[in-house]
Amino acid sequence: MNEVISAKNAPSAVGPYSHAIKAGNTLYLSGQLGLDPISGELPVGVEAQARQSLKNIGAVLAAADMSYADVVKTTVFLADIQDFAAINAIYGEYFKTACPARSCMQVAALPKNALFEMEAVAVKG
Numbered sequence: 643m644n645e646v647i648s649a650k651n652a653p654s655a656v657g658p659y660s661h662a663i664k665a666g667n668t669l670y671l672s673g674q675l676g677l678d679p680i681s682g683e684l685p686v687g688v689e690a691q692a693r694q695s696l697k698n699i700g701a702v703l704a705a706a707d708m709s710y711a712d713v714v715k716t717t718v719f720l721a722d723i724q725d726f727a728a729i730n731a732i733y734g735e736y737f738k739t740a741c742p743a744r745s746c747m748q749v750a751a752l753p754k755n756a757l758f759e760m761e762a763v764a765v766k767g
Contacts, residue, residue, distance in 0.1 A: 649705035652698045653677035656753055661702045669706050673719065673761040674698040675754060688725045688757040692732045695760050700736075703764060712764040713742045719759040723748035729758065 647662035647669065655661065655672070662671040676684055676691030679698065685691055703709055718729065726746065733744075742762070752759050 647702060647706045649698075649701040651679055651701035651704075653679045653682060662706060664706055667766045669703070669708055669712070669764040669766070671699060671702050671762040671764065673717075673759045674702070675752065675756040675759050677754070677756075684754060684756055688720070688722070689728055689732060691756060691758040692729055692760075695758055696732070696736045699760060699762055706764070706766075708764050708766055710736050711740070712766050713737070713762050714765050715743045715763040716745075717761050718744065718746040719749045719752060720746065721749065721752055721755075721757045725757065 645664040646660045647664055649661050652661055652674065659672050662669050674695045676694035677698070678685065678694060679701070685694055700710065703712065718733070720726065720729065729746070
């Protein structure tokens with residue numbers, strides 16, 4: 643049976659989707675923008691948005707009794723691929739060892755004119 647995961651410390655969804663769905667030991671996390679969970683606003687700059695997005699991912703993981711160590715795959719969406727190096731440095735603050743598999747791509751646009759979005763898959767056990 644699939645379980646809907648909703649994190650109190652992450653921003654509300656900007657569409658008809660869940661923060662995450664847990665299917666057995668696997669958690670599928672929807673893309674997280676760098677929205678501040680209290681104000682609902684995006685911080686200025688790709689680095690600040692990336693940090694907030696990763697914090698939001700952490701809140702969803704925690705709501706499912708998981709952590710960054712359980713993440714096995716991420717997909718990063720950038721408004722500008724020139725931000726790749728800056729994003730790698732921030733990403734490395736959250737994934738230090740046994741880094742998950744990752745795809746990273748530039749996209750034409752992100753919701754709310756965001757500069758960064760990330761989705762993830764995590765497995766417990």
